[in-house]
Amino acid sequence: MAIIERPVPVGVPDIPAPATPTRTFGALRRPVATTGWKSWVFTVDHKKLGIMYGAVAMFFFIVGGIEAVLIRLQLAAPNGKVLSADVYNQMFTMHATTMVFLFVMPMAAAFANYFVPLQIGARDVAFPRINAFGFWTLVGGGIIVNLSWFFGGAADGGWFMYAPNSGPVFSPSNGVDFWALGLQITGIASLTGAVNLIVTVLNMRAPGMSLMKMPVFTWLQLVVQFLLLFAIPVITVALFLLSFQRSFGATFFDVSAGADPLLWQHLFWIFGHPEVYILVLPSFGIISEVLPVFSKKPLFGYPFVVFSGAAIGFVGWGVWAHHMFASGLGPVSVAVFSIATMAIAVPTGVKIVNWTMTIWGGKLNFTAAMHFAIGLVVLFTIGGLSGVTHAVAPSDTQQTDTYYIVAHFHYVLFGGAIFGLFAGFYYWWPKMFGKQLNERLGKANFWLMVIGMNMTFGPMHMIGLQGQPRRMYVWTEARAGEGFFNLAFWNRVASIGSLVLSIGVLLFLINVVKTARSKQVAPLDPWDARTLEWMTTSPPKEHNFDAIPTVHHLDEFFHRKYAQDPVTHEIKQVATAEDIMRDQEANADKHIHMPSPSYWPIILAGGLPVIALGVIYAIPVAIVGAAIVVLAMYGWSLEPSTAPDTDFDPPASGDGTKELAPLG
Amino acid sequence: MADAAVHHADHGHHTSTGLSNNKLGMWLFLGSECLLFGGLISTYMIYRGRVGEGPRPGNVFDIPFTSVSSFVLLMSSLTMVLAVAAAQKRDDRGTTLWLTVTGLLGATFVGGQVYEFTAMYNEGLGFTTSLFGSAFYTLTGFHGVHVTVGVIMLLSLVGIIKRSRVPGDKAEVVELVGLYWHFVDVVWIIIFTLVYLIPT
Amino acid sequence: MIRHSNKRNAVRMSKTVRRISAAAAGLSAVALLAGCAKNAPQDTWQPKGPNAQKIDDLQKPVFAIAGIVGIIVFAAIGYALFKFKDRGQPIPEQTHGKPVLEIGMTILPAVILAGIGIFTFQTIFDLAKTDDTEMVINVTGQQWWWEYDYPVQEQYGITDPIITSGQLVIPSGTKVLLRETSRDVIHSYWIPALNGKRDAVPGRVHTLRLEADEPGIYAGQCTEFCGLSHAVMRMETVALSKDDFAAWVKGQLSLAASPTEGSLAQEGESVFLNQCVRCHQVNGLKKADGSPAIAAPEDNVWSGAAPNLTHLMSRNTFAGASWNLLTKQCRKDVWEASSEEFGKRYLAGVTEECLNQTDLRRWLRNAPAMKPMYADPTKLEETGGKYRGMPNLGLSEDDIDKLVAYLATLK
């Protein structure tokens, strides 16, 4: 089979769709493998892509985690000798970059990819090939960022890479070039992902699922995708300015030419603050699914959770300069941004209240997922409250760039974002793999992580408030204070804590391996869940649902299983998940025509790192990369997103009931 | 937004917005581009007066020349909209004609920009000369790249439509490229005023 | 049906779940107490001057409010976890929320925050008042040390500009305005006991107000990441009583005296003229031909400056206040002196017996080994051959002996 023109013109219904290919273009036959590595590498299936996103993110979590542990080893004692100053600076820069851009964001994307279509009752995302492209672009960007380790040293300017320290004079290795170009590439992945998911959520919902009947996870992902859509271009600009300066001699941050170093700070944080909500809102979404399920109650105040999510997204645009309270903005700007920052605590507080009220009066079942969800509420609150103390600008001038800030953001990031993701692992694992993670190991995993995390980051509050700045490759006994419980002690505790934390994470990996080896299959509906993704097999079939369900309620699945007795008001189970599935299968849609795999996404994505390497080392290479990109774009646009019916097994009968994937 | 969905939900059998995925995607992309160009324009605004030893904006701008090329780009929006209208009437001849004209007008604009850059370079304003130079070339260069990409898309589209058997079957693609094209024009409307007409 | 397996755990877990909240609450309480811990020289909760005091007055209630909010939240969660665990109760009513409660819980934090906001607002402008400065000092950051330059101010006896580094000397009880800038990347000046921090940004001048109530030494540290040796870019502010300050000024205005004829120090002087004077200025030092020796750091150092060494021994520390010029005991004597005694001890400077030769020699032997600087000459293309920081000069031990003897004369 060669590549075929798109068979059915959209919007022109009165011209019959050609049943057989009319014209052939292009050079590559479509990939057809349904098993083996090719079925993964060329897939456009949102579930496979979701799993691959997850695997890549997990890999980078371990990388970032090992970097973190090295940091802690260096800081375990005064005048540490584990890392040199140079390597240390690379280490924390890459630790943060890896964790933020290559772990939390892709992991959130993994969940979004896998579960948003399922939760809204769709067969795939709106643009399946773009989805595949986004994934491979992320991989390319991640490789570029990390490649610098092997080519003369990684970026060493801190994750916010303030100018002019990131310029060619002060950071002469190529690390910052790799960093800037690599993040530029992962930005493309986020941007395409954002467009894709927003369109998916808006356009591909099952019949009856109005926006206000959407699961909260999907809602908060929608907010996140809007944040990405608008925040990524800002860092794109910043990174371009930086790259142009480093690679082509532009003067953007060259103070001798009259540049203002604050330009970078503003651009970075205009992106950077929405970014922190990009990191945490998906996890808020996850626990907003988990808490109701294990409390046997709907989410308390669903519309408030949704709108406060949107409000956080919105207000998050007006607070960026709280990262610059000591930068010399002048009192007026400082006052404005200080107050704006405090305002953000209000919608976030609404969420905390709603989560608490969700478990209030419930029937709580303490599974591992529930543990992580509750852990998030508690730990995030600690981090959020220290955030409020930063928002008070005069106090922040004492706190900024000390370990007190490091404590704040690890509580919100680790206690918030990562606990949420772990709740998601335990909650959705049976859905994704048909097997349940071991609950006992899961709880051990949880407790080690909670203890480890509090041991690691709790003392940082004290270390910071007693004046230890961050980003120091060594600290000195001379400023550690006296007595046994001095800063030296707390630094040691933090370092030991990071090892406890590592063992906690290690338990998770062990759990994954153990579960993969076990033969025990998870029940269809292990948690008595509430939302649509549980209304199909585990793992779901390629087309997700045999029959697209029609939605009548928020928590549709729950309402199909349970009913309230009109007299006693008692809530009784009226159907099991198996009943509902049987019903689905009986009414299955016929000849579901799913989008076909394609070579183009990975080829197109592959061109981008080549361009990046070219910009760093030799422009001709960049031209080769650009040629790959252009050719791949042509190939892509000439290839219909769905192979013709004859490629399908069994071929469509021609009675017109086939499903067309959209253009993407 | 919520209203529209609810409204459609009432229709019964489906709940999507009733809009094309592709068009929705394109509008989202354009919304995102606002932040990109906003950043570039703001950077230019901060740096336009920082000329160091190099020439000032007033020394290098040739307003009459740029006015003409701005006009060319503006008129390409008209031809573009005519192409879209033709495509929606499934008039492939008209579509390809107007697309070609649009592409040529766009190419003229890009050519004008190349000429303008050369002239400025000869007057002593290089990319690395001053902050003004770096910011100016970055902003207008980004816009120029957008126009170039647009021209390539337009001309490729002409080829594709000519090869297509089904009349009007590319109407939506034409519309999407049109949206992109108009956006690029609209950005120039802003750049022309803020960068060229309002001097430092 | 599937719940069976979990039920057993549920009973046990709820206890432990409660412990999270207890532990978390405990931790935040400890964090609150941290400000009261002892003798960390950069403690942010021990203000020693009116600016830091204003910040402290603002932050203490904020921490208290945050702590109370946290405890309420954790108590509510802890109670719910205990009370509502699955003991086989019927499926709860599927309530979707109580708007009144929601709105109440929106307004309440908003009110609390508005309260905090008002005081924050006041303090910001209070701290920014510009009519309250008496003395001006220019503070310039560079990789990785601070230079202080005192413009002429007759009322303090500063009849000629004074240039020094590492230790900023100010009169106590006097409002001092720092005008900060930088010669290379962004640094941040921070003396926690006296005020919050303010970034020193190249190309900009930012102001920071300092005032110390009592004489004493107040430690600080550069808090904006400024490259390789950011960790060892420290500083100290020394407050002296007004009289002592006048004495200090007088000392700083004097020129370096020539070492006695034929001494080791004099040999050191000629080594210094050979090796060091291209970067370091010593006021009053003369070349062999009798003309004044003028340093040209701008030709040798990327930031264009190196510490003025005229009165090296009047400061207690060197190289970004990161190493002591005083031996341990002598240093202790100065730091722990009562505020009456303090001035005298500080003005004594580094005496022969107090000089910490070990670190100073180590520095002269190979400065970049103590403080990484990219002084590696193979990495200097980007800077046109100029060093960042002080290079390894490959001095012989002999020269080092002589230099130490010479430097010890720079009182």
Place this chain on the structure above:
Amino acid sequence: MTTTAEHAEHTGHEAHDEHAEHGMSTAGYVKVAMILAALTALEVATYFVDFGPFFMPVLLVLMCVKFFIVVSYFMHLKFDNKIFSFMFYAGLFLAIGVYAAFLATFKFFSA
């Protein structure tokens, strides 16, 4: 059973119908273009003729008018579904708000 994608196809069609109802005629487009041309001429005129203190406001107003004409008529936002307007104007107004604040912190407007 209707499948989602069929529906997408179907609605794509709906959207086009909407155009047909609200779109403009060729003459209409030409007229809009003429207005744009005239406004541009006026803009360029400010370069040759001295408008005194009105110079800046006039230019900015003209810029905005042109912008919204193109967006509303050529890009059909005026006739199309409000969701499209939401997408675009969300980005646009966010950009304006954020970057105005950004410029304000650089004292751009007070200088």
